[in-house]
Amino acid sequence: MNAEFNLNIALNSNTAISAATIMGSSDQHVLIMDTVNDVIGALGEGDNRGGSSSYNKLIYTVVPLLVIAIPLVLAFLYLRQKQHRIYAPRTFLNTLEDANREKTPKPAYGMFNWISAFVKLPDQFVLNHQTLDNYLFIRYFRMLTYICLVGTIITWVFLLRVNYNGGGGQSELDMFTFSNVSDPNKFYWHAGCAWVFLSFVMFVITRETLYYINLRQAYLTTPRNATRISTRVVLFTGVPEDMRHERWIKADFFGVKRVWLATDCTELESLVSTMNDTAISLEESEIKLSTIATKKHLKGEKHFADDPERAGTATQQWIAPKERPSKRIALVGRKQDAIDMYREQLKTTIPKVEALQKRHVQGYEKLLPAAFVEFETQRAAQLAYSDPFWRQPGKMEAACIGLASPNEIIWPNLAMGKPERWTRTIIANTIVVLLIVFWSVPVGLVGSLADIENLAQNFPPLGFVNKLPSSTKGAISGLLPTILISAILALVPIICRFIARKAGSITLAQVELRTQGWYFAFQVVQVFLITTFSSGASKVAKEIWDGPAQTPKLLADNLPTASTFYLSFFILQGIAVTASTIFQIAPFLIFNIVSPFLDTTPRRKFERFVTLTGLSWGDTYPKFTLFAVIAISYSCIAPLVLGFAMLGIYFLYLAFRYNVFYVLTMAVDTKGDAYGRALQHLSVGIYLAEICLIGLMTAQGGEGPAKLMLILLILTVIYQTYLNMILAPLTNTLSDELMAENEEEALAHANDQGATVPIDVDGDGVQPKQAGPYFENKTANAVAAHFKRGGLFAPFLFNGSKSKYPALRRQLWDAFPGQPAPEIPEETLKHAYHHPAITAKPPTLWIVRDELGVSAQEIKETKKVIEISDEGARFNEKGKIEWDEDDLRQAPIWKPRVEY
Incomplete structure (x- = not known):
């Protein structure tokens, strides 16, 4: 009895966890949580070993979601005509800079006649009028849709018929999964499709990484960006005490324009x-x-x-x-x-x-081991930042470059030295690993409420629950655990950001990037792997308990059928979450209900009105990267998942595309780094797909196909290692040769317009004076090699014969032809990188x-x-x-x- 009870708890708790995770992706989705009760009812009902109820599950999922989503979409179409501040603030707020053309052209305000203007507006509009991060974010959805579309064509053409005629005795939608194939020789079809599709995914990751490197180079070296002071300022940390003086730092370099020493402003x-x-x-x-x-x-x-x-x-x-x-x-x-x-x-x-x-300002207060150094040119700053000399022990470290505002800096962390920062990083990573491993404990306890009837039978104090009306018990078992688990899961990125700050992150961008990596690991382990195992394996755990020798066959039969849950998962994302995203529940409630009561002064009203919301990359990318990982992992096991994923991700693309065009701004500027990391995270889906297929084929006796998959796995590891070795350095720095070319062209533009632009075409004079022969020989050569590296990808990089860089550069330079950044008053520049409290x-x-x-x-x-x-x-x-x-x-x- 105990074993059966625990199995039921595990299955139903897991279903609640998964549904809660879906709904917990944003606070604004709270109002559609009622739908989860129906989802849980569809997914969590006892799985039938003798037959499948997958058709009913999908129907019971789609219908209530449409009941919620259709009114939200209709409400959006109606309200956007009237409430422009909520649904189109970027079209009229004159706090947006006209010089940067930050506003989006106003569309028509009818219910439907705005759609044509929205469709005609290219994604590249965001690149020229907002930020690199926002543009790459909507490109990410388009890329995922493309991957799923190609995967759908490949797998549906070849695998659906193979699975359907597999003779495995499955029924309904389970007939289209790997578990319905009884002949191991047919697994060659799966292995072949896996080779084609997973290679295609790796090709797309490579192509997008090359595109990102070229785009980043072109974007950051336009006159508009290259003449900004932030591109010429390098933050050095770990500055020795005897070096904490402006004249000593200037003596350490040639070509230094200004130095700001960080002080303790507690x-x-x-x-x-x-x-x-x-x-x-x-x-x-x-x-x-x-x-x-x-x-x-x-x-x-x-x-x-x-x-x-x-x-x-x-x-x-x-x-x-x-x-x-x-x-x-x-x-x-x-x-x-x-x-x-x-x-x-x-x-x-x-x-x-x-x-x-x-x-x-006068330097009488305690100095921190950090200094902001402004160089004469962007090229000089990049050379100083990428110089290996500053990676040597005992030297101050070039920590970051391109800080657009002192508000991006986590000032207390500048006081940390290298040893303390390393120690904190190790402790932080350990805490996050423990968090990921043991997070299922509190979630499981709350999720056990999903099986409230069994709880009441086994625990007499809860006996009164069985006397409650069925609707009340349904709310307790469905809605209550979902809400509680949503609240618990919402804490994860908050905890990750807190840990990232305490670990010594210097900027908000670094906090977001660390959070992105940790939260993605959490999503893969807790949301995907544990959900998949529980959804498929827990329903046969009793058989495994009774006959351990049958474990491989039982898992091979049942793990693929867990895909039914993910069909509903993508339906939920494509319908309900998309509808709530475009309707913007949270802003709607704030402006119509909260603001009239709380904003009682002109200051509060003004700040509420002009402050645009932005996306937090640390928890946004991992959630949507997980969708792609799930789709890729199940691509050759349950091909239907890819089709549903394609539709769900495409609808999300449309919703976020609208919001980026008309509503959102930049929260934290990572200069595209969050996109680069998300591309790397996609490879997790490839590895999971390969490992799962190897295990499933081996369990079913398909040794030949399994060996093919093992070869593919080894080749994937080798290729990605080479890819990262060659391209990873180019995602952090800019090409010296291209910066020299850009400086010459910028100088020509400036001369034509009678303006002056700081130029140092030779790029000399940034070397540390004390480096001596070591720098001149080894380090200078290493820096040159670093920028020229490209390996097999050289033709696709920068000025290579097949590179997209020239076209991207031309497009971006045409948007702001030779136009430097607006001039900043000298008095403001004097204090540009002082602590905000110093200039307050x-x-x-x-x-x-x-x-x-x-x-x-x-x-x-x-x-x-x-x-x-x-x-x-x-x-x-x-x-x-x-x-x-x-x-x-x-x-x-x-x-x-x-x-x-």
Whole structure:
């Protein structure tokens, strides 16, 4: 009894886990979780050893999903005509830079007539108007769709008939799987298709990696990017104490333009935070004061102008002292006038901040072992960054290049030395491995609720559950574990990011890339492998227990039938998740329900309105890469999976394509690195497919086909090792020769236009002075070889005969022909890579203008302490706050974005 009970728990818990994982891909999918109950009912009902119920499972999955998805899509088509801020903010927000042409052309606002404009807009539009990351993200979906389409054609043409006529005794959809083939000689068909399709997948990975390298080179060396200061700045960490001075670092290199030394800003950060919090509290109190006066005026209450004791300012005439905003002092418990208290606090805090900022700029505070070094040219910076000299023990390390903003840096981690960072990295990787291995324990406990009836029978305290109505028990066994598991699974990327920060990651991009690798490993192990094993093997675990000798045959018969779950998986992604993605449930709720209640000041309204959301690559890529891994892994075992995957991924491509064009911005800039890693992760699907086929063929006596698959596995390992050895270095650096060519052309453009561009065509003068003969001989040659390496792929790289680089370069240069980045004021450049706390200014307060003169009086008093304005915000006839949404750049708190 115990064994059977545990088996049921395992099967049903796993189903709940899988469904929850699907739904947990984004917070905005919460509203369609009710569908999971139907999915679980379709997938988790007892599997029948004597027959298959796969048709019913698909029907029971599709119907409720369509019931949810169709209204969401119709709602999107209707609402996008009216709620432009939610569904098309990139078409009108004038905070987007016109110089960069960041806006997307406005489509028609009818229900359907916008579709033609959307279809005609090429994917390359994103490349010229947004970021490399966003463009590569939608290209990733298109590539996955292409892989699945080709795989569908190959496997459906050859394998569906072989499987269907295999004579294995399976029924319904299981007849189209590997388990329905009884003759081992027919496995040669599977081996042949695997050789063709898996080789094709590796070909696509290679082609896309070459494309990515060429595109990255062309994109980052356009005049628009090459003249940005961020392309010329290298962050060095582990700077020895005796080197932490600007003149010593300049003496260590030739061609250095500026140096910013990192300082310990712990105390300053705290002071700046206090200053900002106090300023915002003062702003809110000032608005509350005007609101009180305005509401009294609208109610027709008499003011105190005729009262001799109350004559004075407009504030005094309308508001009694006891009505003014107050703040209770901690511990003492005595209330104090909030506005007066905050003004006094700012009078003391602001001078302290300014004095401490000055000390940091002058270098009087503690220096960290890190320095930002600006070189004269992009080429010089790249040579310094890629120089092997800085990889030697005891030397400071070139940690990163291309930081577009000081806000991308995790400043506390700059204090770490190499040994501490290595130690933390080892500990972090160990923790993540343990997390992946043991995560199934809490998930399994929660997932056991999926078999609540068996739990109630075996645990008397839960006996009352069996007395509940069937609908209630269905909710407990289906919806409750799904919601709980979704919450648990949502913690995984959060935990990974936390660990990545603690491990010593220096930038937000590094955090995302580490999270991407860890979370993908989690997805493969916990979501795919454990789900596959439980879905297929657990239903025959009792037979294995009774007869261990039958294990290979039983697993070979039943593992392929687990593919039925993934058919439903891709239906769910293609229908429900796509619908919820394009409808954007979370933004819809925020702007229509949350914002009216929480955004009670002009500042909050403005920030909510102008802040666009972005995708977090660390948890976005792994989820969708897993889809491809599943499809590739099952391609020759259950070919139907590829067809369903193709449709599901294509619908997701359309949804994300729309959002990238019209809604999303960049959250973290990895300069395409996240795409490069996702390409490498795809190879996991190839290896899993090969290993599974070897195991299944061997278990069924197909030794010949299994040997063919083993040969393919060995060749795959050899090829990918060679591929990574040759191409991996080129994904991190730029070609010196091509940068020299670009500098010459940029100089010609600049001369034609009468502009000046910093050029150093020779590329000399960036070598460390102390390197001596070692650098001149070995290191210089190593650097040259590094950039010229291409091996068998040389014809497809850069100026090779078959390379796409010239066309990509021409396309990108035509978008911004010879146009350098906008100039940045010299005073701003002086502090470009100082800690943000060093350059922080007291925020400008933005209050609401009233007709009574209260706001004007408060501005007069508060301006003595901090900048304040009531421009662009007012009370309407109902006393509600309104602000000017038409000209966002006129808002007092708007600041132009600086492109470093």
